[in-house]
Amino acid sequence: MNKMVDLPDTLPVFPLPGALLLPRARLPLHIFEPRYLAMIEDCLKTPERLIGMVQPNPRPNNEKALHAIGCAGRLTQFSETEDGRYMVTLGGVSRFRISQEIEGFTPYRRCNVTWDAFERDLGATETDKVFNRESFMKLLGRYFEARxxxxxxxxxxxxxxxxxxxxxxxxxxFEPEDKQALLEAPSLSTRRETLVTLIEFSLRGGDTEEIIQ
Incomplete structure (x- = not known):
């Protein structure tokens, strides 16, 4: 099991709109941009092999701004295609908060990060004690049918x-901002509630009309 003391103070970050990584989950990625190919190669040389997945948060005065909270993943699978692309899998380790972006010489972005307040991410698998699975699966069935x-x-x-x-x-x-809300949910129960809200909103077609029956 990972410990907070084992996690680095700096991370290479991969800003990718709509791509969500969560602790103990796996995210496959197809890497082809030269700067991110370099990031993977450098990551493989480190003992932690961690990459921070983070959502872009562009603003009028800063188009390159990032959301403060992301999730670090360990590079667990790696393969190279004949034309030089990488197929990788990240295993979610823990969320982090960006404290400052590092100005440096790497072609990819790097940030100073803190892991405070995310100790739960390094613990055992979470359970949702108030999860009504039957109701949730019915809602999910309607969503899949509608889509x-x-x-x-x-x-x-x-x-x-x-x-x-x-x-x-x-x-x-879901929209990138919705993915960010799912990432920042403080508990599994809160994430499930957020997920239900997003599914219901999608079934309404994004307005206030009655949910499709």
């Missing part, structure tokens, strides 16, 4: 609370 999506319902039904909620939070198509 004409298919699913392995047997696998979804058998998944534990954290795997189910976090996987759906990462996979379902």
């Amino acid at each position: 004409e999506l298919s699913a392995d319902w047997e696998t979804l039904q058998s998944a534990d609370d954290e795997l189910l909620v976090n996987s759906l939070s990462m996979l379902l198509e």
Whole structure:
């Protein structure tokens, strides 16, 4: 198990709109931009092999601004294609808060980070003690039907609370700001509540009309 003392004070960061990584989850990535190819190569040389996934947060006075909270993932799988692209998988370790971006000579961005307030991310798998799974699965079924999506319902039904909620939070198509809200949820129960709200909002078509029956 990781400990806070083992986590570095600086991270290379990968700003990718809509890409969400959560602790104990896995995120596959297709890397082809030269600056991020360099980032992967440098990451492989470090003992921690950590990369910080973070959402861009552009503002009128700073188009390159980032959200303060991201999630660090350990590079657990790596392969190179014949044309020089990388296929990698990050295993979610812990969320972090950016304290300052580092001005340096790397082609990719790096930040000073703090891990305070995210000790729970390094603990055991979370459970959702007030999770009404039957109601949730009915709502999810309506969402998949409305979006004409298919699913392995047997696998979804058998998944534990954290795997189910976090996987759906990462996979379902929501706006980047919504993904950030899911990331910043302080507990699994809060993340599930946020996920339900987003699904219901999507079923309403993004307005205040009645949810599709």
